[in-house]
Amino acid sequence: MNKTRLKTFFLNFTILIGVFLIDRVSKFYILKLAEVEGSVDIYVTPYLNLFLIWNKGIAFGLLSVNESMMYNIITLVICLIVIVILFMMWKNDNIKTYFLALVAGGALGNLYDRIVHTAVPDFIDLHFNGFHWFVFNVADIFITIGIFCLILVELFYNNKNINE
Amino acid sequence: MNKIKPVIVIFLTLLFLNACSAISGGIGASKKKGSDEFLVEKKAPLVLPPSFGELPEPRKKIDENIASTKENTLSIKDIIDQSSSIDSDIDKNKSNNSKEKLIIKKIIEQ
Numbered sequence: 702m703n704k705t706r707l708k709t710f711f712l713n714f715t716i717l718i719g720v721f722l723i724d725r726v727s728k729f730y731i732l733k734l735a736e737v738e739g740s741v742d743i744y745v746t747p748y749l750n751l752f753l754i755w756n757k758g759i760a761f762g763l764l765s766v767n768e769s770m771m772y773n774i775i776t777l778v779i780c781l782i783v784i785v786i787l788f789m790m791w792k793n794d795n796i797k798t799y800f801l802a803l804v805a806g807g808a809l810g811n812l813y814d815r816i817v818h819t820a821v822p823d824f825i826d827l828h829f830n831g832f833h834w835f836v837f838n839v840a841d842i843f844i845t846i847g848i849f850c851l852i853l854v855e856l857f858y859n860n861k862n863i864n865e
Numbered sequence: 866m867n868k869i870k871p872v873i874v875i876f877l878t879l880l881f882l883n884a885c886s887a888i889s890g891g892i893g894a895s896k897k898k899g900s901d902e903f904l905v906e907k908k909a910p911l912v913l914p915p916s917f918g919e920l921p922e923p924r925k926k927i928d929e930n931i932a933s934t935k936e937n938t939l940s941i942k943d944i945i946d947q948s949s950s951i952d953s954d955i956d957k958n959k960s961n962n963s964k965e966k967l968i969i970k971k972i973i974e975q
Contacts, residue, residue, distance in 0.1 A: 752888065754886060754888065756884050756885070756886035758884075758886070759880055759881050759883070759884065760879065760880045760881070760882075760883035760884065760885055761880075761883075761885060761886070761887065762885070762886035762887045763880070765886065775881075778881060779881055779882065782878055782881055782882060783882075786878075804878070804882065807882065808882040811882065811883075811884045814884075821884035823884060823885060823886050826888060833888045835885035835886060835887055835888070836885060836886055836887070836888050837883070837884075837885035838884065838885075840884070841883050841884060841885050844879065844882050844883050845879065845883065848875055848876070848878065848879040848882075851875050852872050852875050852876070855868065855871050855872055855875065856868055856872065
Protein backbone atom coordinates (compact mmCIF):
# COMPACT_ATOMS: atom_id res chain seq x y z
CA MET A 702 0.00 0.00 0.00
CA ASN A 703 1.63 3.25 -1.15
CA LYS A 704 1.52 6.55 0.71
CA THR A 705 -1.20 8.20 -1.39
CA ARG A 706 -3.49 5.21 -1.06
CA LEU A 707 -2.96 5.12 2.69
CA LYS A 708 -3.74 8.83 2.90
CA THR A 709 -6.96 8.34 0.89
CA PHE A 710 -7.93 5.44 3.11
CA PHE A 711 -7.52 7.48 6.30
CA LEU A 712 -9.38 10.42 4.81
CA ASN A 713 -12.25 8.14 3.80
CA PHE A 714 -12.25 6.50 7.21
CA THR A 715 -12.39 9.94 8.87
CA ILE A 716 -15.32 10.98 6.65
CA LEU A 717 -17.13 7.71 7.45
CA ILE A 718 -16.64 8.01 11.22
CA GLY A 719 -17.46 11.74 11.14
CA VAL A 720 -20.77 11.17 9.34
CA PHE A 721 -21.62 8.29 11.66
CA LEU A 722 -20.90 10.37 14.78
CA ILE A 723 -22.84 13.44 13.57
CA ASP A 724 -25.81 11.17 12.86
CA ARG A 725 -25.53 9.45 16.23
CA VAL A 726 -25.31 12.72 18.17
CA SER A 727 -28.39 14.15 16.41
CA LYS A 728 -30.39 10.98 17.03
CA PHE A 729 -29.23 10.78 20.64
CA TYR A 730 -30.42 14.36 21.22
CA ILE A 731 -33.83 13.71 19.66
CA LEU A 732 -34.32 10.41 21.48
CA LYS A 733 -33.41 12.07 24.79
CA LEU A 734 -36.00 14.78 24.10
CA ALA A 735 -38.56 12.10 23.33
CA GLU A 736 -37.68 10.28 26.54
CA VAL A 737 -38.15 13.44 28.64
CA GLU A 738 -41.22 14.90 26.95
CA GLY A 739 -42.90 11.76 25.65
CA SER A 740 -42.91 12.91 22.03
CA VAL A 741 -40.99 15.31 19.81
CA ASP A 742 -42.92 17.92 17.84
CA ILE A 743 -40.84 21.12 17.82
CA TYR A 744 -41.40 24.17 15.65
CA VAL A 745 -38.02 25.42 14.41
CA THR A 746 -38.78 27.70 11.45
CA PRO A 747 -41.89 28.25 9.27
CA TYR A 748 -40.49 25.58 6.92
CA LEU A 749 -38.89 23.18 9.36
CA ASN A 750 -40.24 21.13 12.26
CA LEU A 751 -38.65 18.43 14.34
CA PHE A 752 -41.14 15.62 14.46
CA LEU A 753 -40.08 12.14 15.56
CA ILE A 754 -41.45 9.11 13.77
CA TRP A 755 -40.05 5.60 13.43
CA ASN A 756 -39.45 3.91 10.08
CA LYS A 757 -39.25 0.14 9.90
CA GLY A 758 -38.97 0.01 6.14
CA ILE A 759 -36.73 1.55 3.50
CA ALA A 760 -36.79 4.92 1.73
CA PHE A 761 -40.11 6.81 1.50
CA GLY A 762 -41.60 4.46 4.07
CA LEU A 763 -41.66 1.60 1.55
CA LEU A 764 -41.78 -1.99 2.82
CA SER A 765 -42.83 -0.82 6.28
CA VAL A 766 -44.33 -4.01 7.60
CA ASN A 767 -44.69 -5.41 11.08
CA GLU A 768 -43.54 -8.87 10.07
CA SER A 769 -40.17 -9.60 11.65
CA MET A 770 -39.19 -11.93 8.79
CA MET A 771 -39.48 -9.15 6.19
CA TYR A 772 -37.71 -6.71 8.50
CA ASN A 773 -34.80 -9.14 8.96
CA ILE A 774 -34.51 -9.71 5.21
CA ILE A 775 -34.37 -5.94 4.56
CA THR A 776 -31.75 -5.51 7.31
CA LEU A 777 -29.69 -8.33 5.81
CA VAL A 778 -29.87 -6.73 2.34
CA ILE A 779 -28.76 -3.39 3.82
CA CYS A 780 -25.87 -5.14 5.59
CA LEU A 781 -24.77 -6.68 2.28
CA ILE A 782 -25.00 -3.32 0.51
CA VAL A 783 -22.88 -1.68 3.22
CA ILE A 784 -20.27 -4.45 2.91
CA VAL A 785 -20.18 -3.97 -0.86
CA ILE A 786 -19.77 -0.20 -0.44
CA LEU A 787 -16.92 -0.70 2.04
CA PHE A 788 -15.29 -3.13 -0.39
CA MET A 789 -15.63 -0.59 -3.23
CA MET A 790 -14.12 2.06 -0.98
CA TRP A 791 -11.17 -0.20 -0.39
CA LYS A 792 -10.74 -1.13 -4.06
CA ASN A 793 -11.26 2.26 -5.71
CA ASP A 794 -8.74 5.03 -5.62
CA ASN A 795 -10.54 7.98 -7.17
CA ILE A 796 -13.01 10.69 -6.24
CA LYS A 797 -15.78 8.09 -5.90
CA THR A 798 -14.34 6.82 -2.62
CA TYR A 799 -15.15 10.07 -0.80
CA PHE A 800 -18.78 9.87 -1.84
CA LEU A 801 -18.86 6.18 -0.99
CA ALA A 802 -17.55 7.09 2.48
CA LEU A 803 -20.42 9.58 2.89
CA VAL A 804 -22.94 6.91 1.89
CA ALA A 805 -21.31 4.24 4.09
CA GLY A 806 -21.26 6.55 7.14
CA GLY A 807 -24.94 7.36 6.79
CA ALA A 808 -25.86 3.76 6.01
CA LEU A 809 -24.03 2.53 9.10
CA GLY A 810 -25.88 5.13 11.18
CA ASN A 811 -29.25 3.87 9.97
CA LEU A 812 -28.14 0.23 10.23
CA TYR A 813 -27.16 0.79 13.87
CA ASP A 814 -30.70 1.99 14.63
CA ARG A 815 -32.25 -0.90 12.73
CA ILE A 816 -30.29 -3.35 14.86
CA VAL A 817 -30.54 -1.56 18.24
CA HIS A 818 -33.99 0.09 18.08
CA THR A 819 -35.54 -2.20 15.39
CA ALA A 820 -36.57 0.98 13.54
CA VAL A 821 -34.92 4.14 12.24
CA PRO A 822 -35.87 7.44 13.91
CA ASP A 823 -36.75 10.18 11.41
CA PHE A 824 -37.25 13.69 12.71
CA ILE A 825 -36.50 16.41 10.12
CA ASP A 826 -39.81 17.55 8.67
CA LEU A 827 -39.48 20.07 5.82
CA HIS A 828 -42.74 21.61 4.71
CA PHE A 829 -44.03 24.44 2.55
CA ASN A 830 -47.59 25.67 2.26
CA GLY A 831 -48.97 22.61 3.99
CA PHE A 832 -47.04 20.23 1.76
CA HIS A 833 -44.74 18.01 3.83
CA TRP A 834 -41.71 16.32 2.32
CA PHE A 835 -40.82 12.87 3.68
CA VAL A 836 -39.47 13.02 7.22
CA PHE A 837 -35.77 12.16 7.23
CA ASN A 838 -32.72 12.15 9.48
CA VAL A 839 -29.12 13.36 9.29
CA ALA A 840 -27.85 10.04 7.91
CA ASP A 841 -30.33 10.33 5.03
CA ILE A 842 -28.90 13.75 4.14
CA PHE A 843 -25.38 12.33 3.80
CA ILE A 844 -26.58 9.23 1.92
CA THR A 845 -28.56 11.37 -0.54
CA ILE A 846 -25.65 13.78 -1.11
CA GLY A 847 -23.27 10.83 -1.59
CA ILE A 848 -25.58 9.02 -4.00
CA PHE A 849 -26.32 12.20 -5.96
CA CYS A 850 -22.58 12.88 -6.33
CA LEU A 851 -21.95 9.26 -7.34
CA ILE A 852 -24.58 9.53 -10.07
CA LEU A 853 -22.98 12.76 -11.31
CA VAL A 854 -19.55 11.11 -11.28
CA GLU A 855 -20.92 8.11 -13.12
CA LEU A 856 -22.54 10.31 -15.74
CA PHE A 857 -19.87 12.95 -16.32
CA TYR A 858 -16.55 12.05 -14.70
CA ASN A 859 -16.17 8.62 -16.38
CA ASN A 860 -17.40 10.04 -19.67
CA LYS A 861 -14.70 12.69 -19.48
CA ASN A 862 -12.06 10.02 -18.86
CA ILE A 863 -13.20 8.02 -21.88
CA ASN A 864 -13.09 11.10 -24.11
CA GLU A 865 -9.58 11.89 -22.95
CA MET B 866 -27.33 2.51 -22.17
CA ASN B 867 -23.97 1.76 -20.58
CA LYS B 868 -24.41 4.76 -18.29
CA ILE B 869 -27.98 4.05 -17.25
CA LYS B 870 -27.28 0.66 -15.67
CA PRO B 871 -24.92 1.87 -12.92
CA VAL B 872 -27.16 4.88 -12.27
CA ILE B 873 -30.12 2.55 -11.68
CA VAL B 874 -28.01 0.40 -9.35
CA ILE B 875 -26.92 3.51 -7.41
CA PHE B 876 -30.51 4.72 -7.21
CA LEU B 877 -31.67 1.33 -5.88
CA THR B 878 -28.91 1.57 -3.28
CA LEU B 879 -30.35 4.94 -2.25
CA LEU B 880 -33.77 3.34 -1.81
CA PHE B 881 -32.43 0.70 0.55
CA LEU B 882 -30.02 2.83 2.56
CA ASN B 883 -32.22 5.87 2.94
CA ALA B 884 -34.76 5.67 5.74
CA CYS B 885 -37.04 8.64 5.18
CA SER B 886 -40.72 8.05 5.80
CA ALA B 887 -44.05 9.69 5.09
CA ILE B 888 -45.33 11.96 7.84
CA SER B 889 -48.80 10.42 7.61
CA GLY B 890 -47.45 7.34 9.31
CA GLY B 891 -46.42 9.40 12.31
CA ILE B 892 -49.51 11.57 12.57
CA GLY B 893 -51.85 8.63 12.45
CA ALA B 894 -53.46 8.60 9.03
CA SER B 895 -52.64 4.93 8.75
CA LYS B 896 -55.19 2.42 9.96
CA LYS B 897 -54.68 1.45 13.56
CA LYS B 898 -54.86 -2.17 14.58
CA GLY B 899 -56.66 -1.47 17.84
CA SER B 900 -59.96 -2.68 19.18
CA ASP B 901 -63.01 -1.86 17.08
CA GLU B 902 -65.28 0.44 19.06
CA PHE B 903 -68.21 -0.30 16.76
CA LEU B 904 -67.97 -4.03 17.19
CA VAL B 905 -71.21 -5.47 18.66
CA GLU B 906 -70.42 -8.11 21.21
CA LYS B 907 -72.84 -10.77 22.34
CA LYS B 908 -73.57 -10.54 26.04
CA ALA B 909 -73.73 -13.73 28.07
CA PRO B 910 -77.19 -14.52 29.61
CA LEU B 911 -77.72 -13.63 33.27
CA VAL B 912 -77.45 -16.60 35.63
CA LEU B 913 -77.73 -16.94 39.41
CA PRO B 914 -74.45 -17.58 41.19
CA PRO B 915 -74.16 -21.14 42.57
CA SER B 916 -73.93 -19.94 46.21
CA PHE B 917 -76.89 -17.57 45.94
CA GLY B 918 -79.07 -19.67 48.32
CA GLU B 919 -76.38 -19.71 50.99
CA LEU B 920 -76.41 -15.97 51.52
CA PRO B 921 -77.46 -14.89 55.08
CA GLU B 922 -80.73 -13.05 55.65
CA PRO B 923 -80.24 -9.26 55.64
CA ARG B 924 -82.04 -8.61 59.02
CA LYS B 925 -79.99 -11.24 60.82
CA LYS B 926 -76.79 -9.68 59.58
CA ILE B 927 -77.76 -6.20 60.84
CA ASP B 928 -78.59 -7.57 64.31
CA GLU B 929 -75.25 -9.30 64.44
CA ASN B 930 -73.49 -6.08 63.54
CA ILE B 931 -75.24 -4.13 66.28
CA ALA B 932 -74.39 -6.79 68.86
CA SER B 933 -70.75 -6.74 67.91
CA THR B 934 -70.57 -2.93 68.13
CA LYS B 935 -72.12 -3.05 71.57
CA GLU B 936 -69.48 -5.46 72.73
CA ASN B 937 -66.71 -3.31 71.35
CA THR B 938 -67.86 -0.05 72.93
CA LEU B 939 -67.45 0.55 76.64
CA SER B 940 -70.54 1.37 78.69
CA ILE B 941 -70.92 4.90 80.09
CA LYS B 942 -70.88 3.53 83.59
CA ASP B 943 -67.48 1.95 83.08
CA ILE B 944 -66.07 5.20 81.73
CA ILE B 945 -67.41 7.17 84.69
CA ASP B 946 -66.04 4.60 87.15
CA GLN B 947 -62.66 4.82 85.52
CA SER B 948 -62.63 8.60 85.50
CA SER B 949 -63.82 8.81 89.11
CA SER B 950 -61.12 6.40 90.27
CA ILE B 951 -58.46 8.47 88.46
CA ASP B 952 -59.88 11.66 89.89
CA SER B 953 -59.89 10.23 93.38
CA ASP B 954 -56.24 9.27 93.07
CA ILE B 955 -55.14 12.65 91.81
CA ASP B 956 -57.30 14.82 93.99
CA LYS B 957 -57.08 12.84 97.13
CA ASN B 958 -56.14 15.80 99.28
CA LYS B 959 -58.19 18.35 97.41
CA SER B 960 -61.74 19.19 98.30
CA ASN B 961 -62.62 21.61 95.49
CA ASN B 962 -63.92 18.82 93.21
CA SER B 963 -66.96 18.12 95.30
CA LYS B 964 -69.23 19.64 92.67
CA GLU B 965 -67.96 17.26 90.02
CA LYS B 966 -68.40 14.29 92.29
CA LEU B 967 -71.91 15.37 93.01
CA ILE B 968 -72.71 15.49 89.26
CA ILE B 969 -71.16 12.10 88.67
CA LYS B 970 -73.11 10.69 91.56
CA LYS B 971 -76.34 11.97 90.08
CA ILE B 972 -75.54 10.47 86.69
CA ILE B 973 -74.88 7.11 88.32
CA GLU B 974 -78.14 7.25 90.19
CA GLN B 975 -80.01 7.86 86.97
